[in-house]
Amino acid sequence: MKKSxxxxxxxxxxxxxxxxxxxxxxxxxxxxxxxxxxxxxxxxAFAWDAVLLDVDSLREELAKTIIEIKGxxxxxxxxxxxxxxxxxxxxCVKQGADGFIEKPIQKVEQVLRHVxxxxxxxxRRPSTMQRxxxxxxxxxPLLVGQSEPIQDLKSLVHKVAPLDATVLILGETGTGKExxxxxxxxxxxxxxxxxxxxxxxxxxxxxxESTLFGHEKGSFTGAYRTHKGYFEIADRGTIFxxxxxxxxxxxxxxxxxxxxxxxxxxxxxxxLLSSSARIIAATNRDLRKMVQEGQFREDLYFRLNVITLRVxxxxxxxxxxxxxxxxxxxxxxxxxxxxxxxxxxxxxxxxSRQSWRGNVRELENVIERLVALSDSDWIGPGxxxxxxxxxxxxxxxxxxxxxxxxxxxxxxEKEYITQLLLQARGNISQAAKMAQMPRQNxxxxxxxxxxxxxxxxxxxxxxxxVEEKV
Numbered sequence: 001m002k003k004s005x006x007x008x009x010x011x012x013x014x015x016x017x018x019x020x021x022x023x024x025x026x027x028x029x030x031x032x033x034x035x036x037x038x039x040x041x042x043x044x045a046f047a048w049d050a051v052l053l054d055v056d057s058l059r060e061e062l063a064k065t066i067i068e069i070k071g072x073x074x075x076x077x078x079x080x081x082x083x084x085x086x087x088x089x090x091x092c093v094k095q096g097a098d099g100f101i102e103k104p105i106q107k108v109e110q111v112l113r114h115v116x117x118x119x120x121x122x123x124r125r126p127s128t129m130q131r132x133x134x135x136x137x138x139x140x141p142l143l144v145g146q147s148e149p150i151q152d153l154k155s156l157v158h159k160v161a162p163l164d165a166t167v168l169i170l171g172e173t174g175t176g177k178e179x180x181x182x183x184x185x186x187x188x189x190x191x192x193x194x195x196x197x198x199x200x201x202x203x204x205x206x207x208x209e210s211t212l213f214g215h216e217k218g219s220f221t222g223a224y225r226t227h228k229g230y231f232e233i234a235d236r237g238t239i240f241x242x243x244x245x246x247x248x249x250x251x252x253x254x255x256x257x258x259x260x261x262x263x264x265x266x267x268x269x270x271x272l273l274s275s276s277a278r279i280i281a282a283t284n285r286d287l288r289k290m291v292q293e294g295q296f297r298e299d300l301y302f303r304l305n306v307i308t309l310r311v312x313x314x315x316x317x318x319x320x321x322x323x324x325x326x327x328x329x330x331x332x333x334x335x336x337x338x339x340x341x342x343x344x345x346x347x348x349x350x351x352s353r354q355s356w357r358g359n360v361r362e363l364e365n366v367i368e369r370l371v372a373l374s375d376s377d378w379i380g381p382g383x384x385x386x387x388x389x390x391x392x393x394x395x396x397x398x399x400x401x402x403x404x405x406x407x408x409x410x411x412x413e414k415e416y417i418t419q420l421l422l423q424a425r426g427n428i429s430q431a432a433k434m435a436q437m438p439r440q441n442x443x444x445x446x447x448x449x450x451x452x453x454x455x456x457x458x459x460x461x462x463x464x465x466v467e468e469k470v
Contacts, residue, residue: 002028003119008038008065009054014081014105018052021108026116033057035065042072050115055082056103062088063095070096077118081105089307093159100163102306110276117189118162141182144327145320149312153180160307161187166259168244168304169282171311174361177282178242180311184280185238193237196230201246208251209267212239213258219268231264231275238278244304245285245296256300279304314356314363321352324360328367336372343370343379349452350381353418354388414449417442421451 005027007018015031022029032038035058042048051069058065059082066078079099080092089100099118101111143154160167161184169177178197185195198211206220214229230239247255258264263274281304290296314321325348333341343351356362366388370379381389417431424431428446432439 002026003049003116004028004030005050005052005115006038006041006048007031007052007054008035008058009033009052009081010057011054014054017105017108022112025109025112027112035061039065039068039072042069042076048073048076049119050077050079052079052081052111052115055080055084063091066092066095066097077115079111079115079118081111084306089163089165090156093163098162100165102165114164114189141179141186142327143176143179143183144324145317146323147317147319149317150320153309153311156309157183158187160184160309162189163307164189164278166278166304166306167280168287168306168308169280169311170308171282171284172313172359173284174359175311175313176360177284177311178240180309181238181240181280181282185240185278188238188278190236190238190278194234195238195240196234197240197242198230199242201243205248205251206267208247209254213254213264213266214269215267216269219266223268226266229264229266231258231277232266232273234277235275236277238280241279241281243283243285244281245283245287245290249295249297252297252300256297256303259300259303314359318352321356321363322348324363325351325367328364329371332368332371335368338371338374340377341371341374341379342377344381346452347379347381347384350384350388413445414451417445417449418451421446 002023003026005018005022007015007029009015009031010033015033018029018031030041032041038051042051053062053065055062062080069076069078077098078096079101080089080097081101082103084092084100092100099114101114105111143150143157145151157180167181167184169180171177181197182195185191198208200208203211209215210227210229212229212231214232215223215227217223217226241255258275259279262276263272265272287296287301287305291298291301325343329341329343333339351363351366358365366385369385370383374383420431420435421428424434428442429439432442435442
């Protein structure tokens with residue numbers, strides 16, 4: 001049975017292209033130039049499978065039109081055709097848009113395949129969005145966490161994954177930018193095709209160009225055979241460009257041409273090749289600042305920055321640390337054949353107080369070391385590396401933003417009390433004398449910041465622990 005497709009556009013050439021291609025690809029097409037006419041058609045008893053909206057025709061009323069369509073036909077797919085800023089696209093997705101394809105459209109068949117994929121996804125959805133998210137995540141890499149920043153990020157990943165748009169992922173080193181890229185690929189329409197990742201930092205231009213564009217035999221010294229690049233291999237798949245901010249200006253020019261035209265040549269070659277690979281880029285640098293300083297091309301920045309996702313650092317999702325610890329303990333217990341190993345509560349608490357400048361990657365490395373080297377089933381504070389037994393540092397890295405005055409004051413107070421108790425070996429009376437404050441006041445502040453003196457005592461691994469009830 002043919003699927004019904006409604007297109008609302010004032011572009012005569014665009015309508016003509018779809019008039020010819022839609023019936024040949026299993027779609028029953030109806031078109032209109034007016035929004036009001038389109039809404040009337042949707043309000044009829046006839047059920048439409050999908051609606052294509054020409055952005056150029058509806059820019060002033062785009063968000064309003066999407067809301068009205070979803071109000072009339074909640075299960076009808078909405079696919080946008082055109083050019084949108086990152087802010088506009090995110091807003092349209094929030095209002096209910098299901099897909100996005102940039103113009104100019106090279107092949108109408110590609111648009112129709114995208115609609116077909118979205119339609120199949122819709123047919124497989126459970127009754128609630130939450131169940132859909134859970135089922136989709138089974139196929140995607142695991143993003144561990146239940147904190148609000150991570151829940152928001154998961155939600156946005158699920159919304160942008162089906163869109164045919166370039167994604168820029170921002171975040172500090174070790175936050176999990178590649179995990180997000182792999183999630184987007186796994187939840188997208190081309191998940192069964194290749195996902196290829198390349199680290200752009202510190203690679204000579206020639207090697208990076210060869211990796212992405214390929215080279216012909218004899219094109220340079222050592223080119224003993226023809227080599228296909230990632231753009232050729234990952235056609236209809238995904239290419240992840242990690243640390244895109246570390247590329248040189250000369251390479252940025254070549255990458256921009258590929259993103260604009262979707263065409264390229266191998267090094268030393270004359271044949272013009274094409275690729276429909278989706279580009280996901282990531283960086284831990286401030287690209288806007290780099291553009292202002294002339295270190296990064298502005299036109300490439302705009303081309304990459306269609307949709308931007310920010311991965312929060314671990315200090316902004318401290319509630320997830322215990323969950324991450326359990327996940328990594330389980331993972332590396334299996335890897336190192338050390339099943340049934342656990343971290344004692346006081347060990348988890350000490351790790352939860354760290355600033356984790358290396359973010360999730362640093363935490364993962366620490367947990368693997370603990371599990372691999374532990375001789376017992378219960379890992380106590382005494383097995384932690386020395387670096388994690390001393391005072392913590394909650395100051396954010398330079399250039400990554402600042403806390404408010406109230407937050408900074410709160411962090412300082414917590415850090416001050418922690419260091420005070422470390423010096424006093426967990427003895428509250430001694431710590432109060434050192435701080436020249438009443439013991440009761442110090443006790444209240446300890447409770448306020450959820451600090452456990454007994455944990456600090458155990459972390460010092462004293463031969464004669466000081467015992468004092470809080």
